[in-house]
Amino acid sequence: MSRILTVGAAQTGPIQREDSRADVVERLIALLRQGADTGCDLVVFPELALTTFFPRWWVDDRAEFDHFFETEMPGAETRPLFDEAARLSVGFHLGYAELTPDGHHYNTAILVESDGSIVGHYRKVHLPGHHEHEPWREFQHLERYYFEPGDRFSVFGAFGGIVGMAICNDRRWPETYRVLGLQGCEMALIGYNTPVHYPPDPTQDVLQGFHNGLVLQSGAYQNGMWVVGVAKAGEEEGCLLLGESSIVAPSGEVRARCTTDGDELVVAECDLDICSNYKDTLFNFGYYRRPEAYSLITGQAGVDVPDDVVEVLGQDDEVGGT
Numbered sequence: 007m008s009r010i011l012t013v014g015a016a017q018t019g020p021i022q023r024e025d026s027r028a029d030v031v032e033r034l035i036a037l038l039r040q041g042a043d044t045g046c047d048l049v050v051f052p053e054l055a056l057t058t059f060f061p062r063w064w065v066d067d068r069a070e071f072d073h074f075f076e077t078e079m080p081g082a083e084t085r086p087l088f089d090e091a092a093r094l095s096v097g098f099h100l101g102y103a104e105l106t107p108d109g110h111h112y113n114t115a116i117l118v119e120s121d122g123s124i125v126g127h128y129r130k131v132h133l134p135g136h137h138e139h140e141p142w143r144e145f146q147h148l149e150r151y152y153f154e155p156g157d158r159f160s161v162f163g164a165f166g167g168i169v170g171m172a173i174c175n176d177r178r179w180p181e182t183y184r185v186l187g188l189q190g191c192e193m194a195l196i197g198y199n200t201p202v203h204y205p206p207d208p209t210q211d212v213l214q215g216f217h218n219g220l221v222l223q224s225g226a227y228q229n230g231m232w233v234v235g236v237a238k239a240g241e242e243e244g245c246l247l248l249g250e251s252s253i254v255a256p257s258g259e260v261r262a263r264c265t266t267d268g269d270e271l272v273v274a275e276c277d278l279d280i281c282s283n284y285k286d287t288l289f290n291f292g293y294y295r296r297p298e299a300y301s302l303i304t305g306q307a308g309v310d311v312p313d314d315v316v317e318v319l320g321q322d323d324e325v326g327g328t
Contacts, residue, residue: 009166009278011193014041014049015234016098017251019268020242021058027083030056033269034100035090040271042094047120048165049271052238052251053101053174053197054113056084059238060103061148062245064139068111068152075105079116079124092122097165099234101173101197103153104129113153115171115197117162125164128171129156132179143205145245149175161189167278170231174198177221177235180228181303187229188291192281194225196235200248214248219260227258230284232276240267256284 016037021030034051041049054060060074079102080088091098097120104114113130133155135147159182161170170186170193177196186194200218204210210217218235226233232255239249251264253274262272285291 011165011167011276011278012045012047012273013193013232013234013253013276014044014046014271014273015236015251015253015262015264016041016049016051017236017249017264017266017268017270017272018052018055018238019266020240020247021056021238023058023060023243025058027056031084031087034087037269037271038087038090038094038096038098041273042096044271044273046096046273048097048099050099050195050234050236051101051197052236053115053199054103055100055197055238056102058243059199059245059247061135061152062145062243064141064146064148064151071152072105075103075111077105077107079104088118088122091118091120095120099171099195099197099236111153112156113149113173115173115195117164117169117171117195119164125169126160126162126171128160128173129154130173130176131156131159132175132182134175144203145201145243147201147205159185159189161186161191165193167192170194172196174200177225178217180225183225183229183231183233187231187285187289190285191229191231192278193232193234193276196222196233197237198235198248199238202246202248215250218248218250219252222252222254223258223260226254226256227284228289230256230281230289232256232278232281237264239264256281 057074098118101115104112115128117125133149135149137150161168168190170191172182176182202214222233222235234253236251237249239247249267253262261274264270
């Protein structure tokens with residue numbers, strides 16, 4: 007018997023700095039209700055779904071931005087979302103900024119079951135951008151200034167399957183999907199806030215949509231899992247964010263994709279059992295993987311060109327990048 011999980015990718019339009027938490031939560035509840043009306047078991051919201059993308063601004067005292075963080079989940083302003091989810095019997099995935107009781111700051115996502123209970127937490131591992139003030143940029147990307155990195159990718163038993171989470175820049179790194187895949191992940195939920203303009207290399211701007219699809223689809227295919235990538239999109243505080251939220255099958259095929267830059271829900275019926283079509287054949291990890299040949303993946307971070315290659319090329323050991 008097939009395990010069908012009906013999933014809604016609940017893209018949001020921009021959230022401006024002056025938008026209140028209560029107003030944003032009402033928008034999320036509206037999308038959740040749309041999901042319930044279309045038979046969704048699970049609705050997936052974006053990264054930092056409760057606030058504007060505040061890491062685009064520098065402040066000398068980071069505590070000035072603590073009001074963008076959630077100190078509890080659910081809190082007074084987010085409780086209505088949990089209550090409505092339980093009433094509708096629809097689960098959800100939500101990204102937000104987390105401030106822990108002992109003062110740590112994370113870019114976090116949670117998975118909530120259809121009864122409103124929290125199944126699991128995830129804290130973003132691959133923090134992009136920079137950590138110092140760079141006023142030459144049209145807008146900044148200071149995630150490395152405002153957040154601490156997470157340290158693990160975990161999976162959870164939920165919605166009748168094995169579910170993992172990742173956030174935004176994590177989706178660009180193949181290790182993200184592989185570590186989830188090695189734990190049997192059947193569906194990865196990934197929220198993102200991706201600026202179309204990339205100041206360090208503007209030649210990549212026109213490729214943002216292509217690269218987004220490329221990593222979601224390759225991650226799904228190479229690990230035999232469903233991937234649900236959900237954006238906050240549109241022009242937010244003068245910064246254009248990529249949309250194109252997508253639900254991708256283990257084959258790498260896109261089953262649903264948003265076409266606007268606003269609040270939009272797309273839905274797909276996801277058969278978790280078809281993951282085995284890939285996990286048990288072409289990507290049978292236990293039969294084909296050779297971890298003894300992969301030691302560099304966990305043994306080093308930057309590029310280290312072998313000495314004999316450097317000697318042949320007649321260049322210093324920084325050839326090929328760091």
